[in-house]
Amino acid sequence: MATIAKVTTGASASSALNYALGQDKAMHNDTERWLEEHQLERPDDLKNCRAVAVGGTNGIDPMIAKEQFKAVQQAFNQTQRQNQVRRITQSFADNELNARNPSDWQRANDLGCQLAQQLYPDYQSAVYTHIDGKNHIIHNHIIVSKVNLETGKKMQDTQGHSVDSIRNVNDEIAKEQGWQVIAPVREHQSQAEHDLTKKGEYSYMHDLRSRIDTVMQDTSICDFKTFSAALAKSGVNVSIRGQNVSYAFLDANNKQRRARGKRLGTDYDKETILHELERRTRERTAQQLDREDQGRANELVRDTKQADTETTRTDTALEQRERQAQSRKPRIDQLRNAVKPIADHLQHFT
Known part of the structure; x- marks a missing residue:
């Protein structure tokens, strides 16, 4: 299906x-x-x-x-x-x-x-x-x-x-x-647990699932070591044994409890947990690469703006020199016009 x-x-x-x-x-x-x-x-x-x-x-x-x-x-x-x-x-x-x-x-x-x-x-x-x-x-x-x-x-x-x-x-x-x-099928519920849940009474299996769910809701947890440490803070010890994952904790009645992931349901078994943590690691890596790419892009934009500013300054200096040269040209022409009659007269005198 x-x-x-x-x-x-x-x-x-x-x-x-x-x-x-x-x-x-x-x-x-x-x-x-x-x-x-x-x-x-x-x-x-x-x-x-x-x-x-x-x-x-x-x-x-x-x-x-x-x-x-x-x-x-x-x-x-x-x-x-x-x-x-x-x-x-x-x-x-x-x-x-x-x-x-x-x-x-x-x-x-x-x-x-x-x-x-x-x-x-x-x-x-x-x-x-x-x-x-x-x-x-x-x-x-x-x-x-x-x-x-x-x-x-x-x-x-x-x-x-x-x-x-x-x-x-x-x-x-x-x-x-x-x-x-x-x-x-998300979870495996025994008849005893089903009866307790139906009556609204405490179920250590339900308690254990809730603690695991709360930890997994933190998307920053993306490897088994961090997952184990977070569960430990919630009072749950987790370990991998072969193809299975096992959880142990003291329930609300201060009684030591232990359950395998498969017993809790497919969402809590080894394959599902590790697959989700690996997916988060891939996503985290991709996000880091995105940030690095954005950083490089921003740096390139800054360099381009700086180069444009320097080019503008250079162009402005050249334009200023050209204007100064243009402003001096009429005065030079005036001097030439003033000196030419004197030169012609001296040549004639000689």
Whole structure:
């Protein structure tokens, strides 16, 4: 079925769009070789991109979406480098859309654009379709600018409500395609925990998830060491054991508790946590490169202005000398005219 794999907030629109387009970036998981083995070629205009199909809403050209997003941000004075975009990862089952069929690449992109248009009719969206996942499953990276085109106001984040709304619309699109719709599983809840939650009583599993969620909401945490240190301040010790991650803490009743990530749910297992931290590291690096590029650009502008100023000064000095020379010329001509009769007379006298 078509699923919403992840919904996150991006601090920088530029970084999110750069990653999704992946211009001049190598594909992951040996996808280049996989394409050759299956005699598949990317579209000519995307030969050097990770994306194999692109699209957008509200007039967005995904190849220049950075400039278009930025223009609207500047028009409404919404240029702060925080919470600029919403990122949605939409994935398709192999029996729905097959990565070995290039026509399905564009079909997936069209469905991503449909989802973005229905969810955010008053916002700019760019959609990038990838096939370079571990099992070459077709998936979309949908990047939505948070600036409303009509009001100029910023989109408000109510994370749980947003995810539910996105999944509901996605399910409706899947039904239209005749695909099976299965409720997503975010957490594993035992019957005992379910009963406690239903009664409104304390659940140490719910407590543990809340502590992890609070730490992960800090987008400056982008490596496992920082993640571990932040959790430790919340009273949770985290460790990686083989393919699993394990959490241990004292619950509200001062009882030692331990749980594996998989027991808490897929959002808390080793693969999901490390993948999110790696993504943040890539975005942080891209932001740093953006800042360095901007710094170099500003320095170049300053140098150009300084050179222009020096050239102007030189031109002004030359013009001044020329005016002085021009002002002396009439006096020289007058002297010549005065001296000439005397010279002629002396020559005649001689």
